[in-house]
Amino acid sequence: MAKTPILDALMEMVRQLRVPLHVPGHKQGRMLPAELAAWLGQAGRLDLTELPGLDNLHQPEECILHSQRLAAEYYGSQHCFYSVNGSSAAVMAAICSVAAGRKILLAGPFHQSAWRGIVLADAEPVILPTSFHRALHRPNPPAVADVAAELAKHPDCAAVFVTSPNYQGAVADVAALADVCHRAGVPLVVDEAHGAHFGLIPELPPHSVAAGADVVIHSAHKMLPALTQTAWVHVTGPRVDAETLQRWLLTFQTTSPSYLLLASLDAAQAWLRSDGPRAAAEALAVVRDAGIVVAGQTGVDPLRHWLPTSGLSESLAVQAALADAGIQVEMADGQGVLAVFGFGIRPREAERYMEIVRQTVSEVPPEAREDEAAWSLPALAPDFACRPRAAYGQAMAWVPLAEAEGRTAGVMVTPYPPGTPLIVPGQRLDAAAVATLRALLAQHVHIHGMRGDRVGVLCHSGAATG
Ligand SMILES: Cc1ncc(COP(=O)(O)O)c(C=O)c1O
Numbered sequence: 001m002a003k004t005p006i007l008d009a010l011m012e013m014v015r016q017l018r019v020p021l022h023v024p025g026h027k028q029g030r031m032l033p034a035e036l037a038a039w040l041g042q043a044g045r046l047d048l049t050e051l052p053g054l055d056n057l058h059q060p061e062e063c064i065l066h067s068q069r070l071a072a073e074y075y076g077s078q079h080c081f082y083s084v085n086g087s088s089a090a091v092m093a094a095i096c097s098v099a100a101g102r103k104i105l106l107a108g109p110f111h112q113s114a115w116r117g118i119v120l121a122d123a124e125p126v127i128l129p130t131s132f133h134r135a136l137h138r139p140n141p142p143a144v145a146d147v148a149a150e151l152a153k154h155p156d157c158a159a160v161f162v163t164s165p166n167y168q169g170a171v172a173d174v175a176a177l178a179d180v181c182h183r184a185g186v187p188l189v190v191d192e193a194h195g196a197h198f199g200l201i202p203e204l205p206p207h208s209v210a211a212g213a214d215v216v217i218h219s220a221h222k223m224l225p226a227l228t229q230t231a232w233v234h235v236t237g238p239r240v241d242a243e244t245l246q247r248w249l250l251t252f253q254t255t256s257p258s259y260l261l262l263a264s265l266d267a268a269q270a271w272l273r274s275d276g277p278r279a280a281a282e283a284l285a286v287v288r289d290a291g292i293v294v295a296g297q298t299g300v301d302p303l304r305h306w307l308p309t310s311g312l313s314e315s316l317a318v319q320a321a322l323a324d325a326g327i328q329v330e331m332a333d334g335q336g337v338l339a340v341f342g343f344g345i346r347p348r349e350a351e352r353y354m355e356i357v358r359q360t361v362s363e364v365p366p367e368a369r370e371d372e373a374a375w376s377l378p379a380l381a382p383d384f385a386c387r388p389r390a391a392y393g394q395a396m397a398w399v400p401l402a403e404a405e406g407r408t409a410g411v412m413v414t415p416y417p418p419g420t421p422l423i424v425p426g427q428r429l430d431a432a433a434v435a436t437l438r439a440l441l442a443q444h445v446h447i448h449g450m451r452g453d454r455v456g457v458l459c460h461s462g463a464a465t466g
Helices: 005-016 034-040 063-075 086-099 112-121 144-153 174-183 242-251 259-273 276-289 312-324 347-360 373-379 431-442
Strands: 079-083 103-107 124-128 157-163 188-191 215-218 231-235 304-308 336-340 396-400 454-458
Touching: 005 063, 005 259, 063 079, 063 231, 063 259, 079 086, 079 242, 086 103, 086 112, 086 157, 086 188, 086 215, 086 231, 086 242, 103 112, 103 144, 124 144, 144 157, 144 174, 157 174, 174 188, 231 242, 259 276, 276 347, 312 336, 312 347
Parallel strands: 103 124, 103 157, 157 188, 188 215
Antiparallel strands: 079 231, 215 231, 304 336, 396 454
């Protein structure tokens, strides 16, 4: 049996059954409202706090430290720190620890937490525009040559940040990227939020710790059997100070971390060793047998399926047909449909998915059009009127798109999912940006950072140079 120090300590505490004269106020589940208690069952009893014997996330010395070390040992990193505030906190902490007050190269699409990290770190972003795969309708991971060229142009960059796999499952050549970064003397941070399962078996892509990245962030909850909000971050090698990163991570975490979440992280690290390899082999067999993934396919996560479509109406038709059969996908947008298979899907479920997909989509989706605004925008390097931190917290006005061109964005504008910002605060809104937002609104995409057709702009963008 793989070791689970946090879970063991927690269960021992519950077995001792003391009278709970401590927080939380639901008193080990006794006082939870009935309907919730019925759903939570025994879990209410495990929702404890930092009692003697349960260690403390803010100064781990016992079961939490032990569990983090087990996770680090599994991946081969030097340090692993747990987050009960998802990869969001880990991404922000990583950026603050490597680029405070300095330049950082962000290559390819990135999650909004990276932008928040830039603001908190008062870093200066250098953005490598994202290229798109026109036949597959998805962003490409950053090309190694492009990252090398950008680093050569900006030798004062303190670090490089990449996301791999991206939301659609495309995987970057992290080993080559790490090599380029290390030759330039800077650390590579990989947001591998969607790839905590990588490396479980040789048929899956290797994880980025093995590929040589200095900091690797995993949302345990996204692909491993772990509760929502759970994540961990690995630090390896001499280029990043692990203590600094841990301090930042704790800055973004509650002082009352949920022990259910900590126990879930603990159980997830044990699962990787115990049931993980078998579950991975079974899951791969299921997606292969159903024709979802073809043998020999590389550069993608085989446990998620990105299906390019001819446009939003086809994506919605696929989503609806699947929903009618009781199948819920992760996302459907103007470019395609994303299904996250992960572990535990049964053969019949995967076969049914494929039957419906085959019945609903056109054989070959058309190439993305040149004028597809939502595609072209991330391919441009944004023009900044001021440093992101200077744009944050300034007086803002919400103006209709018709009046937005030439103004400076005051908010992040992010289609959701996947949460990849298209526009970031401090960016000048040019004609392409406004056209993109119009196109997305016309497609009824759910957009965070807009109010109807209004976008937040700085009232005094001229004064906001920083
Ligand atoms: C690439 C990427 N990084 C980071 C995050 C944040 O992860 P979490 O939800 O664990 O905070 C997400 C969330 O969707 C993401 O897609």
